[in-house]
Amino acid sequence: MNDDLSRYHRQMLLPGFGEDGQRRLRQSTVLLLGCGALGSVAADLLARAGVGHLIIIDRDFVELTNLQRQVLYDENDVADGTPKAQAAKRKLAMINSSVQVTAIVDDINHTNIERYANGADVFVDGLDNIETRYLANDLAVKSARPYVYGAAVGTTGMAFSVLPHGAGDSPWENAAGDNFATPCFRCLFEDAPAPGTLATCDTSGVIAPAVGIVANFQVSEALKILTANYDRVSRSLLNLDLWSNELMQLKVGDAYEKGDCPCCKHRQFDFLDGKAGSSAAVLCGRNAVQLRHRQQAGGIDIDAVAKRLRDHGEVSKNDFMLRATISKPDANYEISLFPDGRAIIKGTDDPAVARSVYARFIGA
Numbered sequence: 001m002n003d004d005l006s007r008y009h010r011q012m013l014l015p016g017f018g019e020d021g022q023r024r025l026r027q028s029t030v031l032l033l034g035c036g037a038l039g040s041v042a043a044d045l046l047a048r049a050g051v052g053h054l055i056i057i058d059r060d061f062v063e064l065t066n067l068q069r070q071v072l073y074d075e076n077d078v079a080d081g082t083p084k085a086q087a088a089k090r091k092l093a094m095i096n097s098s099v100q101v102t103a104i105v106d107d108i109n110h111t112n113i114e115r116y117a118n119g120a121d122v123f124v125d126g127l128d129n130i131e132t133r134y135l136a137n138d139l140a141v142k143s144a145r146p147y148v149y150g151a152a153v154g155t156t157g158m159a160f161s162v163l164p165h166g167a168g169d170s171p172w173e174n175a176a177g178d179n180f181a182t183p184c185f186r187c188l189f190e191d192a193p194a195p196g197t198l199a200t201c202d203t204s205g206v207i208a209p210a211v212g213i214v215a216n217f218q219v220s221e222a223l224k225i226l227t228a229n230y231d232r233v234s235r236s237l238l239n240l241d242l243w244s245n246e247l248m249q250l251k252v253g254d255a256y257e258k259g260d261c262p263c264c265k266h267r268q269f270d271f272l273d274g275k276a277g278s279s280a281a282v283l284c285g286r287n288a289v290q291l292r293h294r295q296q297a298g299g300i301d302i303d304a305v306a307k308r309l310r311d312h313g314e315v316s317k318n319d320f321m322l323r324a325t326i327s328k329p330d331a332n333y334e335i336s337l338f339p340d341g342r343a344i345i346k347g348t349d350d351p352a353v354a355r356s357v358y359a360r361f362i363g364a
């Protein structure tokens with residue numbers, strides 16, 4: 001055995017892996033979208049597994065309340081206020097110095113995702129909002145690259161692997177003509193829910209084991225994909241709730257055939273083209289950013305959002321808007337939220353910070 005590979009001996013023993021699979025891993029690039037709870041578990045495992053290059057994008061800084069589940073970070077990162085992508089890079093270099101890590105501190109949006117994803121063989125989801133998931137899925141389908149979805153909140157989690165149906169030949173077809181393409185994220189969830197309807201970890205809580213199971217599942221899927229074991233990739237939506245002891249594998253393999261997906265069937269990339277999702281505008285001289293949905297989101301339940309935010313700061317509302325002050329160690333943010341989902345985040349002139357506050361406290 002090649003000495004360079006000796007540290008990977010235990011996984012190379014596996015069927016479908018071997019020295020060949022290990023070399024494939026070493027030549028591969030993984031794009032990690034977000035490096036919070038899911039992302040830090042995934043980054044740790046991918047680096048230990050010997051992936052050649054990890055591109056990590058995250059817009060946030062390490063905070064004390066992250067440490068309960070974000071396993072790559074420690075109290076020094078909190079004290080230093082280190083961006084997560086950079087803290088992750090530093091930690092991963094100590095875990096496996098042969099892995100190249102590119103750390104990007106930025107907000108992922110339709111203007112930059114294609115550039116950041118350049119050269120990536122698979123996208124692993126560590127995101128905190130659904131809008132960017134549609135965006136990642138659009139790019140995955142458009143460029144025929146796999147996307148491994150994962151999400152965890154409260155005591156629940158979900159995960160799913162996308163091997164996109166392409167416009168031409170399927171990269172996921174074997175010599176015998178079996179095609180292992182799967183439905184895409186939008187086949188499963190065609191329409192984005194209205195802002196403020198999804199629970200977030202910041203308002204509803206989360207336990208670390210739910211995150212750990214989902215992220216471990218995602219990495220297992222990524223390893224199958226990167227070693228070209230497409231026949232082993234799950235064709236079910238993993239759905240679990242640790243508090244009620246439910247572990248379900250929902251059969252969704254025929255969602256592509258049965259549905260009429262705008263993304264993978266009609267090749268309409270609404271999020272990547274900037275026709276769907278939200279836009280951010282800095283309000284000059286007001287230390288504020290306005291976030292607006294390009295398509296009418298409609299029907300935001302101001303009362304429900306107000307109830308969730310009461311644990312986090314001062315909340316006032318009337319028939320036309322909600323105003324909440326969120327106190328964080330680094331700054332206070334004032335959120336003004338309107339019934340169409342539009343929001344003004346005061347306390348920053350950085351769109352990435354505003355999007356983060358919105359994703360964490362309103363939910364999008």
Ligand SMILES: [Zn+2]
Binds near residue numbers: 185187256
């Ligand atoms: Zn689809």
